[in-house]
Amino acid sequence: MPQVRQIQLGKQGVTDNFIESLRGQFNNCKNVKVSVLASARESKDDVKKYSEEILDKLGKNFTARVIGFTIVIKKWRRDVRK
DSSP: OOOEEEEEEOTTOSOHHHHHHHHHHTTTOSEEEEEEOGGGOSSHHHHHHHHHHHHHHHOTTEEEEEETTEEEEEEOSSOOOO
16 A cells, blocks of 8 residues: 655645655655645635646646645656646
């Protein structure tokens, strides 16, 4: 069973420190769940915007899926997005 780490996204949003801690999580595992706290969102559309912003900052080796108020990010060995 693959190892999954969890991290929370708060009211400060996607900052450089958040991205660096997220990259650190990927050193040990391939999957990370990002829980978007209520203070960081007003609707589910905000979660989708956060997902796109995180993928832009991480690079092309990552994909994301939004499930409710959680973003599941997966790291791949090669570029999977165009």
